[in-house]
Amino acid sequence: MTDTKIALVTGANKGIGKEIVRQLLAAGVTAIVGARDPERGAAAAEELGTTSVVLDVTDEASVEAAAKTVEQRYGRLDILMNNAGVALDWGHRPSELSADVVREIYETNVFGVIRVTNAFLPLLRKSARPRIVNTSSSLASLTLHQDTSSHQSKVLLLGYNSSKSALNAVSVSYANDLREEGITVNVFEPGYCSTDLNDHQGRLDPAEGAAVGVAVALAPGEGGTAQFHAEGGFLPW
Ligand SMILES: NC(=O)c1ccc[n+]([C@@H]2O[C@H](COP(=O)([O-])OP(=O)(O)OC[C@H]3O[C@@H](n4cnc5c(N)ncnc54)[C@H](OP(=O)(O)O)[C@@H]3O)[C@@H](O)[C@H]2O)c1
Numbered sequence: 470m471t472d473t474k475i476a477l478v479t480g481a482n483k484g485i486g487k488e489i490v491r492q493l494l495a496a497g498v499t500a501i502v503g504a505r506d507p508e509r510g511a512a513a514a515e516e517l518g519t520t521s522v523v524l525d526v527t528d529e530a531s532v533e534a535a536a537k538t539v540e541q542r543y544g545r546l547d548i549l550m551n552n553a554g555v556a557l558d559w560g561h562r563p564s565e566l567s568a569d570v571v572r573e574i575y576e577t578n579v580f581g582v583i584r585v586t587n588a589f590l591p592l593l594r595k596s597a598r599p600r601i602v603n604t605s606s607s608l609a610s611l612t613l614h615q616d617t618s619s620h621q622s623k624v625l626l627l628g629y630n631s632s633k634s635a636l637n638a639v640s641v642s643y644a645n646d647l648r649e650e651g652i653t654v655n656v657f658e659p660g661y662c663s664t665d666l667n668d669h670q671g672r673l674d675p676a677e678g679a680a681v682g683v684a685v686a687l688a689p690g691e692g693g694t695a696q697f698h699a700e701g702g703f704l705p706w
Contacts, residue, residue, distance in 0.1 A: 475543045475596075476500040476686065477535075479526055479585060480553025482509040484664035485604065488679035489550055489686075491517055496687055498548065503535065505553075526553045526581030536588040545595035548686045551582040552604040556629040556666050563627035571628040578632035583639060593652055601647075602686045603640050605656035605697065609633030612705035637697060637706060644695035653694035657682045658704055 476493050480486040482504035493500035494517060502521035504510025505528075510521035520542075524535040539546055555577045558566050582603060593599035607613060608630040613621040624630065637656055644654035659678025663671040677700075685698050697704045 474498045474547040475539070475545060476548035476550065477503055477522070477524075477539060477546055477589065478550040478552050479503040479524055479581075480505075482506065482513040482521075484666065485659050485662055485675045485678045485682075486550070486552040487513050487517070488676040489552060489682055490519065492676070492679055492683045493548070493686070494519055496683070498687075499543070501539065503553070505531070524585070526551075526585050527576045529584060532584050532588045536592060539589070540592055544592075546589055546592040547596040547599060549586065549589050549593060549599075549601045550604070550682060550686060551585055551601070552682070553581060554578050554604060554666065556626065558626050558628040559668075561627075562625055566627050571631070574628035574632045575635065578629070579635045579639060582636055586643060590652075594650065599652045600686055600692065601640075601643065601652065601654040602682050603636055603654070603656045604682060605636055605640070605658055606630075606633045607658045607699065607704055609637045609656075609658075610697075610704050610706060641695045641706075648694055653692050655685050655692070655694060655696045655698060657685050657698040658700075660700055 476498050478486050478489050481490045481502040490500040490502050502510050502514040503524040505525035507523045514521035522535045522538050525531040557574050608621055613619045640654050640656045659681050660673045661671040662673045662675045662678040663669045664675055681700050
């Protein structure tokens with residue numbers, strides 16, 4: 470056991486997740502790269518000067534094995550950042566998208582988060598101040614989608630958008646369940662970052678998006694719970 474905070478970031482071999490690990494390390498946190506591909510994970514960890522764990526959020530055995538590894542190495546987890554995500558529906562209007570593609574997106578963006586959260590809860594319960602931070606999107610916001618003048622209402626990604634709305638709902642459910650135990654659960658919108666997920670169309674550097682989530686993870690004091698964070702404030706559900 471160590472006094473240094475222990476954090477795990479899923480989908481951290483590239484993009485926003487990798488920058489989250491970099492910033493957590495810079496803040497003195499022992500941050501672990503979670504990656505589904507062992508070589509990509511190890512390469513990112515080596516570049517960042519930390520360790521990696523193989524973790525495919527869609528694979529129960531892989532997630533269980535990752536939890537065992539973290540338990541053996543550190544005995545607990547202080548910060549879980551569910552960051553792994555996919556967008557497989559670019560270029561397909563909602564009315565043209567098959568349920569199978571939507572299911573595949575949900576498998577990572579929604580069920581993956583539930584699977585990882587459940588597997589790591591026993592380790593989070595051993596932390597003095599456990600926090601779960603999930604990477605959401607402004608595209609999750611039904612309030613913004615309802616406003617036809619909004620940018621979000623023009624982004625017609627049935628699978629991705631609704632998976633992030635579901636992720637928000639899932640996160641609030643966990644927050645309400647775990648509130649009395651002192652485990653906080655929040656989501657954040659990183660902003661439109663240039664990553665593989667959007668073929669590098671985003672205008673922000675992934676480090677800028679990562680900083681929003683890191684601020685939530687390291688917020689002083691109790692921090693809040695069941696909150697939808699964005700740069701400079703909160704987003705409407
Ligand atoms: N970029 C943006 O503008 C933006 C905006 C709002 C929210 N987000 C969210 O930010 C998060 C990170 O996305 P990003 O933009 O950084 O995209 P990215 O560069 O494509 O990174 C996605 C990460 O998720 C991993 N991943 C995918 N499926 C996985 C699985 N089954 N198990 C474990 N890891 C898996 C990927 O691993 P591989 O390398 O193995 O594929 C990769 O490490 C996502 O949740 C995304 O929805 C992004």
